[in-house]
Amino acid sequence: MPFSESIETPLQPLEHALFEHYKIQVWIKRDDLNHPTIQGNKWHKLRHNLEAAKKSNKTQLITFGGAYSNHIAATAAAGKMYGFETIGFIRGEELATCPQHWSHTLIEAQKKGMSLNFLSRAVYRQKSDAEFMTRLEKAYPNGYIIPEGGTNLKGVKGFKPLMQNLEKQCPEWTHLFCAVGTGGTLAGMIRYAQTSKTATNEKVILGVATLKNADYLRTQITELSQPTFAKQAINWQLLTQYCGDGYAKPDSKLLDLNTWFKTSFNIELDPIYTVKMVNGFLQELEKGTFPKGAKVILYHSGGLQGIAPNC
Numbered sequence: 241m242p243f244s245e246s247i248e249t250p251l252q253p254l255e256h257a258l259f260e261h262y263k264i265q266v267w268i269k270r271d272d273l274n275h276p277t278i279q280g281n282k283w284h285k286l287r288h289n290l291e292a293a294k295k296s297n298k299t300q301l302i303t304f305g306g307a308y309s310n311h312i313a314a315t316a317a318a319g320k321m322y323g324f325e326t327i328g329f330i331r332g333e334e335l336a337t338c339p340q341h342w343s344h345t346l347i348e349a350q351k352k353g354m355s356l357n358f359l360s361r362a363v364y365r366q367k368s369d370a371e372f373m374t375r376l377e378k379a380y381p382n383g384y385i386i387p388e389g390g391t392n393l394k395g396v397k398g399f400k401p402l403m404q405n406l407e408k409q410c411p412e413w414t415h416l417f418c419a420v421g422t423g424g425t426l427a428g429m430i431r432y433a434q435t436s437k438t439a440t441n442e443k444v445i446l447g448v449a450t451l452k453n454a455d456y457l458r459t460q461i462t463e464l465s466q467p468t469f470a471k472q473a474i475n476w477q478l479l480t481q482y483c484g485d486g487y488a489k490p491d492s493k494l495l496d497l498n499t500w501f502k503t504s505f506n507i508e509l510d511p512i513y514t515v516k517m518v519n520g521f522l523q524e525l526e527k528g529t530f531p532k533g534a535k536v537i538l539y540h541s542g543g544l545q546g547i548a549p550n551c
């Protein structure tokens with residue numbers, strides 16, 4: 241699939257007595273179906289970065305992530321598919337000496353050819369500091385560096401066709417939910433959502449934070465979501481109260497929710513991101529956030545590679 245491409249995935253209606261009770265309509269945008277190996281929001285974030293790497297004749301992709309990072313999985317897959325060497329800097333030096341504790345994500349990334357380098361949490365925290373970047377650029381002159389989660393301006397720009405497609409599929413949507421890790425996806429949605437002064441319904445994009453203490457992300461989301469042309473800003477919120485126990489650790493309530501969703505709609509959610517997004521949506525529903533007639537879209541950002549059983 242060429243970098244420029246973004247296939248139009250289905251916007252699938254979800255029917256349930258609960259939604260009828262609250263008199264709202266709900267759809268799920270199936271971006272878990274958008275690419276065979278670089279699934280969901282990760283494809284949007286990588287496309288323009290891969291293009292830039294090719295254009296500048298770089299032969300390696302260098303990036304960062306935790307042991308369960310879908311971005312690490314996506315970058316490893318992209319390297320294999322599009323002919324780049326891949327180098328992953330992984331949080332947690334203790335993993336270096338005990339591969340028996342590696343996640344499915346890390347095992348698969350290595351199988352796809354990614355060379356894994358483990359960093360202590362202290363060093364990992366410096367990964368976007370200027371000094372660290374300079375050292376990295378010197379050490380890897382053929383490397384194209386992609387930040388954690390693929391969240392940079394090129395990453396955010398990859399969401400344009402998705403939002404154009406969504407507006408075409410359901411121009412009258414009122415609420416759009418997405419899961420938030422680094423905030424790149426939310427920023428992309430804000431940047432390219434259509435706003436209209438004549439619309440009777442105000443649109444709002446709701447990002448459900450999956451990490452604890454995510455409030456600091458608002459600055460970066462605001463920066464990355466500013467379009468270069470004058471456009472009326474869309475309303476958006478970052479909901480930080482639905483992150484559960486924190487990253488990569490679904491509690492039993494979320495696991496039950498995952499089962500409920502699968503039973504009700506025959507759609508698989510991932511245990512780190514999309515299940516928390518659905519949880520945030522349901523809690524807001526019970527709080528009475530949505531007016532009658534609201535048209536709610538849940539963005540399925542993929543992440544299904546992470547649920548494969550550990551070997």
Ligand SMILES: *Cc1c(COP(=O)(O)O)cnc(C)c1O
Pocket residue numbers: 280281282310311389391419420421422423424425426510513514541542543544
């Ligand atoms: C990475 C990821 C997210 C978070 O996206 P950000 O752009 O980092 O906020 C959400 N959902 C899934 C499935 C992901 O893999």
